[in-house]
Amino acid sequence: MKLPLHSFLVFGLVFYAGFGDAVAQNTGLLGKVAIDGSSTVYPISEAAASGFQKQYPRVKISVGVSGTGGGFKRFTIGDTDISDASRPIKDSEFAAARKTGVNFFELPVAYDGLTLVARKSNAWLNQLTLDEIKKIFLAGSAAKTWADVREGWPAEEIKIFAPGTDSGTFDYFKEVVVGKSGGSLRSDMSTSEDDNVLVTGVSGTPNAIGFFGVAYYEENKDKLKSIAIVNPKTGDPVSPTATTIENGTYAPFSRPLFIYVNSDSFKRPEVRKFIGYYLQNAPKLASSTGYVALPASIYREAMMRCRMGKSGTHYLTPELEKRSGPVTDIYQLDNLLK
Structure with a gap:
């Protein structure tokens, strides 16, 4: 509103x-x-x-x-x-x-909406459930390729670009994805405290995924696409917009x-x-x-x-x-x- x-x-x-x-x-x-x-x-x-x-x-x-x-x-x-x-x-x-x-x-x-992004030309990575996000990002996950995450996706290595561990965005993402399980995120992610470095990494790497604040996505929409998140309560895929971030339907990544x-x-x-x-x-x-x-x-x-x-x-x-x-x-x- x-x-x-x-x-x-x-x-x-x-x-x-x-x-x-x-x-x-x-x-x-x-x-x-x-x-x-x-x-x-x-x-x-x-x-x-x-x-x-x-x-x-x-x-x-x-x-x-x-x-x-x-x-x-x-x-x-x-x-x-x-x-x-x-x-x-x-x-x-x-x-x-x-x-x-x-x-x-x-x-x-x-308000911000933590935004998961892929390369603009990626035609298949359009939405993710929280369980799929866990498969991609959790340490010890058996998912090594995109085909391991969802049937029909390419058998290509998952490459991740993420904020550094001193970042509040990293902390918030970890809190949502790991929860109270006491686990951790993958250690083989390419990390940086500079969100512009992450933008360059995702936009320049086929089949890559990354995450950062919505402002950096909005600033780079010509190079990136946002990935809709399936709302855990409604089951509907929701993209980060001013409306969905403010009303909380972009869950669980509004903050x-x-x-x-x-x-x-x-x-x-x-x-x-x-x-x-x-x-x-x-x-x-x-x-x-x-x-x-x-x-x-x-x-x-x-x-x-x-x-x-x-x-x-x-x-x-x-x-x-x-x-x-x-x-x-x-x-x-x-x-x-x-």
Whole structure:
């Protein structure tokens, strides 16, 4: 469901009323903002940085790509102001932040659909069930060729291009495919933290398969095709679109994307103003980079976390067990763990 433009305009006015301070009209604002983390979230943060720097050219914003896990390693020792993440913070990362005294705001910024892709010219790989995905990707699987996955498919070796193990996309995919079995993904995949390398690999290799965020597929539709996923509940094949990602029918590969903001960094005018710009513009930043805007209520809640100083994660219980479910259910103040 796309909200009318005036809903976002009203949200923006309310947002800036909450973030108004002495720097609101200060074109002389200066400073530095350090961002690192997810390659999936990178296009959104880079677009936010670019737009913000047009208004505040004396603020220097660096946006790195070391993967979600790599970003959290830097973030939890206070080395960055903002960490891009394509999954919620893990219990071990949360514990590391606690140990070093790093408090943070957890801010959802968009929906993504983790997209499985094949070469554009591939005429037979059109859809997959979750069981078939497990045959392809699980370590120890007997499937070595495509014919082992489904009868009638070619007896050609399965070649896989996947995000690196520091990637939140890798973690999310593993969580869905492996589940609670304690297994692992194949170790013979060609991996990279750079999604553009994966695009080149899949598009240049006959009979290859890969996966990454939907934005990189949308950006490379001339070279790639998306593979529909058979919804486990309905049995219908579903392709990743703005509608199916938002309504959850693109299951089980729809997910929220996040930025994590160091609460001490947020006290600096340049960081505070940048986060205000980011959240106000998040709906159009998401859509312009190939992702899907969250409900306006989520952006309002994110703004309130910052205004009220409500730091912590919503995705871990007090026992540090993971919470899962729709972002609209989890992103509630009652679930906040500091």
